[in-house]
Amino acid sequence: MSAYLISVLTEGAIFGIMALGLNVIWGWSGDFDLAYYGYIAVGAYMTLVLTIGPAQAPAEYILGQQLPYPVAVVIAVVTTMAVGLVVGLIALRHLRGIYFSIVTLGAVYVMYVIAGQFVPLFDGYNGLSGLFDPMGDVFGLDYQSYQYFFLGLSLVMFVIVYAFMARVSSSRFGMALRTLREDERAAAAFGRDIYRLKLKGYVLGAALGGFAGALFAAYLTAFNPSAWSPVEVIVLYSAVLVGGRGNIRGVVLGVLIMGVLVQESTRFLPDLPGLGQLNTDHPQVLLAMRGAIIGLVLVLFLRFRPRGLLPERRFVDRQPAIDVAPRSA
């Protein structure tokens, strides 16, 4: 397996966990959350400050622990859930639709600016680095075999998250979240505590974002504000939309198409005449093309197939049922 393929698959697995988390918030609860990438960043930052050890001057950051990677991941996820809870408590209280989205956009920019400007927290724009091959020494792996190990780890984590989400999807809890998406006044009229239920869904989604962020930090070995811009969340939204909002199989398909295919296919664009090598001489052109392709796909799907390639599947009752009253209207 080439190093390239390994990296694409590893990224794909992590990206898949991110998209499954976003699907809880947008696909099931129905809230267009723009703060989501912030949870990924919190997960990544927290994992780093808990594993890379004390800061060496002039770098400065909080905690500076050297905990085992799995312990750091757990703490990072819990921290992310706490941040998600705070944002959710504010944004989900009364706001819906575009108003909710605006508040979450505000929240993620607050996170972004604090991470970038408040240097003692995560060393500002320098960011954090130095998480090399976590758990590699435990298993005595060299660099090459570590890449396989981490790919395997990411895939196993993805499969576990997927199985867990499949369970949530068909559970009564998952159905209750959907009643909020479909009509929350009716959900309240039939006994559902909208705010609590939405908060639970939101924190669950944030937890998955934080978990994916923790894996992402180990994959990148570092994290800084240039590694995450709040608009990254659009790529995740496009994956959920293209695959099929609310359908976890669709979400995985969307990740394959948008995350892997679209992101990676631009690598193979032919060089434009007179511009030299696109890959090496003009990386900014490639980045722009990626954005343009994602935007185009988003527009086309919203126009022609808004429910995605694999629309949310509903429970189909195959038991016989008979009308005792005549069918009407």
Place this chain on the structure above:
Amino acid sequence: MSAPAAAPALEVRGLTKHFGGVVAVDACSFEAPLGQVTGLIGPNGAGKSTAIDLISGFKLPDSGTVLFKGRPLEGLAPHVIARLGLIRTFQSPREWPGLTVLENVVMARWDAGRESFFGGLLGLRGEQRARAASELSKAREILGEFGLANLRNELAGNLSGGQKRLVEFARIRMAQPELVILDEPMGGVNPVLGERMALAIEAFIASGTSVIVVEHNLPFIERVTQHVIVMAQGSVIAEGPFETLRSNQDVVDAYLGEQVRQ
């Protein structure tokens, strides 16, 4: 005015709500008897819908009390009131359009144990599994009663307006509240379907659900109610059996006038 025959299912005392300078509900007081169908009528702007919102917790009253089974409701959230056994509908059908008809009916029953996050994850085995199965067959049976069995796997959003009304009634059958407040159930419904709704309301009473129905369709009110409350300008101006209201000059002036003079 005739006094309600049975102990009240709902007691409203001095309910008041202002929106800015407008008094929507003004010291409104009435009782809805247990085990009966109570009509709530009045011209547009009489405050009927606001009164329902205040009773069901969707709006907060400025003052006044609401007693349901003797228990004060004001200040409680809508879901708490629903869990106590008071369910309301809305002027337009509020189905969950992206869920199937069967799912709409099943999800009308709130289930504390299984709807919590962990309860939901564990909910696929043992006693809970049996409960889910019995719920499903109950929902199927109810849909059969309403003639919707063939449509049970259809997305509720694809149904006609009349069918959506029937789904709403089926959801109430499933939830089995002690009191249901129907907000204009006949809106946009043809007469044949209206007769089925009248029968469904009789079935609610038979299964122990008292009914308050807000409606502009007076023949329907006459057909289904035992007791009628007339509201105008935020307050109750008359109440009693429908026949007696016909001869009440206040009611005729406020509301029936147009129809009687025709």
